[in-house]
Amino acid sequence: MEVVKVDIETAAPLHPEASILIIYTGGTVGMVFDEKEKHLVPFNFSQILDHVPELRQFNYLVTVLNIEPAIDSSNVSVQDWLMLASLIEENYSKYDGFVVLHGTDTMAYSASAMSYLLENLQKPVIFTGAQVPIGRIRTDARENLITALQIAATRQDGKSVVPEVCIYFRNLLLRGNRSKKVESSHFDAFKSDNYPPLAETGIDIEYSHENILPHPEQALIVHNRMSDKVAILKLFPGITKQVVQSILQAPDLRGVVMETFGSGNAPSTPWFLELLQDALQRGVHILNVSQCDEGRVIQGQYETSKYLLNMGVVGGADITTEAAIAKLMFVLGQGLDHEQTRMLLCQNLRGEISL
Ligand code: ASN
Numbered sequence: 001m002e003v004v005k006v007d008i009e010t011a012a013p014l015h016p017e018a019s020i021l022i023i024y025t026g027g028t029v030g031m032v033f034d035e036k037e038k039h040l041v042p043f044n045f046s047q048i049l050d051h052v053p054e055l056r057q058f059n060y061l062v063t064v065l066n067i068e069p070a071i072d073s074s075n076v077s078v079q080d081w082l083m084l085a086s087l088i089e090e091n092y093s094k095y096d097g098f099v100v101l102h103g104t105d106t107m108a109y110s111a112s113a114m115s116y117l118l119e120n121l122q123k124p125v126i127f128t129g130a131q132v133p134i135g136r137i138r139t140d141a142r143e144n145l146i147t148a149l150q151i152a153a154t155r156q157d158g159k160s161v162v163p164e165v166c167i168y169f170r171n172l173l174l175r176g177n178r179s180k181k182v183e184s185s186h187f188d189a190f191k192s193d194n195y196p197p198l199a200e201t202g203i204d205i206e207y208s209h210e211n212i213l214p215h216p217e218q219a220l221i222v223h224n225r226m227s228d229k230v231a232i233l234k235l236f237p238g239i240t241k242q243v244v245q246s247i248l249q250a251p252d253l254r255g256v257v258m259e260t261f262g263s264g265n266a267p268s269t270p271w272f273l274e275l276l277q278d279a280l281q282r283g284v285h286i287l288n289v290s291q292c293d294e295g296r297v298i299q300g301q302y303e304t305s306k307y308l309l310n311m312g313v314v315g316g317a318d319i320t321t322e323a324a325i326a327k328l329m330f331v332l333g334q335g336l337d338h339e340q341t342r343m344l345l346c347q348n349l350r351g352e353i354s355l
Contacts, residue, residue: 011056025101154207
């Protein structure tokens with residue numbers, strides 16, 4: 001993998017309003033139609049002004065870091081997340097804000113992962129992308145990119161207005177670790193059902209300051225470890241012992257996001273309880289996340305979740321599955337003992353849950 005730097009000629013003022021780093025990772029946003037091959041191919045980002053000539057009007061200094069080869073976001077890996085976090089670390093003092101162009105399919109996972117890796121973030125890291133490639137007339141890439149740049153550049157009293165990892169898409173600025181991709185064809189691809197938007201855009205960009213995380217006092221800490229010894233176990237009526245066993249007894253497993261029903265309920269069949277108990281006794285952490293997009297896990301509300309609480313399954317409150325798996329990978333990567341790991345899993349680390 002290679003990182004190629006391209007400086008973009010915007011209005012190039014002597015006194016720029018802000019300096020922004022765009023990191024182009026891949027995804028539909030950066031595609032054009034290859035007439036010869038008859039399929040979508042990544043375009044060379046040095047030509048971005050041909051596709052978004054409006055960038056010339058900005059009083060910002062804009063630099064693009066192009067990740068080559070571009071990543072279709074279905075291929076994004078833990079290594080890519082760590083690389084992205086270290087690129088932001090290396091460039092943190094040089095820029096006022098960061099825009100990450102990323103495929104939409106796994107953007108909510110990547111934004112969640114980044115929220116954990118970048119602790120005490122004081123500057124915006126805005127993920128965006130597109131449903132229609134930048135080279136097409138009806139693309140949504142242009143509007144998404146332009147507004148993401150404006151949000152990344154917005155400051156008040158010398159401080160960034162949104163010191164968070166966010167997703168900006170269509171007309172919503174959402175906290176990254178509260179977001180989900182909910183649409184594969186319409187332009188309003190992301191939702192955050194359990195947390196209000198941080199801003200909505202129309203004629204103006206209207207920030208909901210009360211929903212935005214406060215500026216941290218401490219300096220940025222960039223973490224560089226995550227564990228991939230994790231799994232997601234999605235329950236469904238009729239799930240068999242073999243399926244649950246194959247997940248909970250996977251070699252080296254350290255953590256499981258268990259997607260349960262309603263407010264955190266699961267079957268109470270003896271073989272299921274025994275498999276859970278066995279995994280917990282082997283030190284596997286189990287994080288209970290609801291399959292419902294709204295509401296929260298309340299272990300103990302029903303009999304079918306009370307035993308989970310008693311066994312030591314961690315209630316995930318209103319966390320999304322995307323944020324839960326990223327949190328598990330992050331927390332397990334920290335090399336803490338069992339109890340400390342469990343405590344971190346219960347805590348609200350980056351605004352991902354309401355307690
Ligand atoms: N397959 C693409 C991706 O996630 C979809 C997109 O960006 N709209 O990389």
